Amino acid sequence: MNGRGLPKVTIWRAIFVLLMAAGAYATYLRVRYGLGGVTNLSDQFPWGIWIGFDILCGVGLAAGGFTLVAVVHIFNVERYKPILRPAILTAFLGYVLVVLALMFDLGRPDRIWHPLVMWNPHSVMFEVAWCVTLYTTVLALEFAPAVFERLGWKKPLGWLKLVSVPLMIVGVILSTLHQSSLGSLYLIVPHKLYALWYTPVLPVFFYLSAICVGLAMTIFESWHSSRAFGRALELPLAAGLARVLAVLLMTFLFVRFLDLEQRGALPLLRENRTETWLFALEILLLAIPTVLLFQRRVRWNPSRLYGCAVLVIFGFIANRLNVSVTGMEAGSGTHYIPKWTEVAVTLSIIALGFAVFRVVAQYFPIFEEHRAEPVACEAFDDREAPVEVG
Amino acid sequence: MPRAILYDSTMCIGCKACEGACAERWHLPYDDKVAAESRLSAHKLTTIQVFGERYSRRLCMHCAEPTCASVCPVGALHKTSLGPVVYDADKCMGCRYCMTACPFQVPAYEWHSRLPKVRKCDMCYDRQRSGKPTACADACPTGATTCGERDALVAEARRRLAEKPGNYCQRIYGLQEVGGTSVLYLSAVPFEQIGLRTNLPQQPLPALTWRALEAVPDVVSVGSVLLGGIWWITNRRDEVARVEGRKP
Numbered sequence A: 001m002n003g004r005g006l007p008k009v010t011i012w013r014a015i016f017v018l019l020m021a022a023g024a025y026a027t028y029l030r031v032r033y034g035l036g037g038v039t040n041l042s043d044q045f046p047w048g049i050w051i052g053f054d055i056l057c058g059v060g061l062a063a064g065g066f067t068l069v070a071v072v073h074i075f076n077v078e079r080y081k082p083i084l085r086p087a088i089l090t091a092f093l094g095y096v097l098v099v100l101a102l103m104f105d106l107g108r109p110d111r112i113w114h115p116l117v118m119w120n121p122h123s124v125m126f127e128v129a130w131c132v133t134l135y136t137t138v139l140a141l142e143f144a145p146a147v148f149e150r151l152g153w154k155k156p157l158g159w160l161k162l163v164s165v166p167l168m169i170v171g172v173i174l175s176t177l178h179q180s181s182l183g184s185l186y187l188i189v190p191h192k193l194y195a196l197w198y199t200p201v202l203p204v205f206f207y208l209s210a211i212c213v214g215l216a217m218t219i220f221e222s223w224h225s226s227r228a229f230g231r232a233l234e235l236p237l238a239a240g241l242a243r244v245l246a247v248l249l250m251t252f253l254f255v256r257f258l259d260l261e262q263r264g265a266l267p268l269l270r271e272n273r274t275e276t277w278l279f280a281l282e283i284l285l286l287a288i289p290t291v292l293l294f295q296r297r298v299r300w301n302p303s304r305l306y307g308c309a310v311l312v313i314f315g316f317i318a319n320r321l322n323v324s325v326t327g328m329e330a331g332s333g334t335h336y337i338p339k340w341t342e343v344a345v346t347l348s349i350i351a352l353g354f355a356v357f358r359v360v361a362q363y364f365p366i367f368e369e370h371r372a373e374p375v376a377c378e379a380f381d382d383r384e385a386p387v388e389v390g
Numbered sequence B: 001m002p003r004a005i006l007y008d009s010t011m012c013i014g015c016k017a018c019e020g021a022c023a024e025r026w027h028l029p030y031d032d033k034v035a036a037e038s039r040l041s042a043h044k045l046t047t048i049q050v051f052g053e054r055y056s057r058r059l060c061m062h063c064a065e066p067t068c069a070s071v072c073p074v075g076a077l078h079k080t081s082l083g084p085v086v087y088d089a090d091k092c093m094g095c096r097y098c099m100t101a102c103p104f105q106v107p108a109y110e111w112h113s114r115l116p117k118v119r120k121c122d123m124c125y126d127r128q129r130s131g132k133p134t135a136c137a138d139a140c141p142t143g144a145t146t147c148g149e150r151d152a153l154v155a156e157a158r159r160r161l162a163e164k165p166g167n168y169c170q171r172i173y174g175l176q177e178v179g180g181t182s183v184l185y186l187s188a189v190p191f192e193q194i195g196l197r198t199n200l201p202q203q204p205l206p207a208l209t210w211r212a213l214e215a216v217p218d219v220v221s222v223g224s225v226l227l228g229g230i231w232w233i234t235n236r237r238d239e240v241a242r243v244e245g246r247k248p
Helices: A011-038 A049-061 A064-074 A078-105 A124-151 A154-188 A202-228 A235-262 A266-270 A274-293 A302-332 A340-363 B017-025 B032-036 B067-071 B097-101 B125-129 B135-139 B150-163 B206-213 B216-243
Strands: B003-008 B047-051 B054-058 B077-079 B085-087 B145-149 B183-186
Touching: A011 A078, A011 A340, A049 A078, A049 A154, A049 A202, A049 A302, A049 A340, A064 A078, A064 A124, A064 A154, A064 A202, A064 B216, A078 A124, A078 A202, A078 A235, A078 A340, A124 A154, A124 B206, A154 A202, A154 A302, A154 B067, A154 B206, A154 B216, A202 A235, A202 A302, A202 A340, A235 A266, A235 A274, A235 A302, A266 A274, A274 A302, B003 B150, B017 B032, B017 B047, B017 B135, B067 B077, B067 B097, B067 B206, B135 B145, B145 B150, B150 B183
Parallel strands: B003 B183
Antiparallel strands: B003 B145, B047 B054, B077 B085
């Protein structure tokens, strides 16, 4: 963009405009004809991709924010600081978009505030509602310094600094609670959710996998920012995260199979049914990057590293959709394929996320700290100096 | 005393008088087209289903510990001391968790409304409060659906099982399913053959999520101490390093 005249037409911009137009039309239909007019949901299958993807995946994909806050500020691993702000921005946008998506899915979006005043502490959904509300506020406050710096407001910056540590601890705890609680939502449907996914430890799995995908998203987002803004990828940092990611993924896969074995669900894998294949897909999408990321030459190669991050993201999405959609079909005695309007709303929300991130990153000091100085490589766990970059 | 409904499938002739009476009570349209629908829906809160030559009735089971009431984030559903599980449409925000969670797949949604509500049988709460039987029990010409105190109905069901053991599958459905329900079934054949879920646990389902929710206070207290402690140690280490001149 030259900053002058009309913006150049690129393929991505064209796709963006098309998606937004489709989303706008679908939104009109949603308002005009209600949920029945724009979704393939039914009394037998009341939750579709707006819950399974927009909410479950959306919240998980935004987990990079709390993970990196914990790494940088609580565990005090300062070298990751340059990628902290983009991660917080990703998380904040993620949560705002999740709330936006919820406005589509709720039958009465005008009552979205009800859980704040009408309490039912026995409901997992009530806990999730509170955590998401509070954590979105925390994320806004964690991102606020970037805004205040830009505006040159010194005083509020000082106030935020005073409360920053308790705020970050609260943020990590709230995330721990609702990332796992999204899994707890499904503890109530032992009779509906297929046994490859239903387990009493669902909340633990949701939490672990959220941390994994949070790290993968941070790598994904660093890679895209580096291309979009013509900066070098913070490869040593991304590679460092990838190492942690490999270990966490391996742990996740290990406990996942341990749980299947403990519950005697392993024989289900011999059955030739859709669920088995979807399970295999989910596991492969996570196992392949696990194996690859254990290799140094993959971690230190930007495009291979990026490829692995994408695989983890897809594996995560497969897992959430299996729990919320495909794993529920047989137990509900029905099939569900989203209507085009459901897909249009979802895609336009994703596109909106990418676009808003770009705009915010352009106008606010998101990558500022990076420009300061390249960090010396000896500080990192991978001993040898990086060879291939770009 | 909590009230209940006893439905004896062996006495049902499939006349659908219960459906008509229910529709009338809710002021819902009822014609041949609606009568032909076999599924529960927002405009049909009870339905007669046909399984070969046998009939089965579906309606809200009014669980002793209702899953729907436990999952509702705004407490729009609750179990009354009289037995019925009732719904407060003014609270409901339409998250539809009750529909996902209900083990009997009962709550239905007004999918095509712009201000949609959940719809389900409320066991004629208003009628029962003034001592009248439910509309369906009132309308049933054969006594297949009866309404009364739960204990009395369980005793009656046991009496029927003992009296004509050959006529019945020797079980009362609803006695123990998910902790017991306020709608009880008798059938000549195993219950899965008349469309009822028989893979349900005998424990109330809300305990499953409560086990996770119970851990929340622990996560908060242990978590904040742990994170605060880690923060203090890692920062202290830095501070010491700075004072000793090992770090700028």
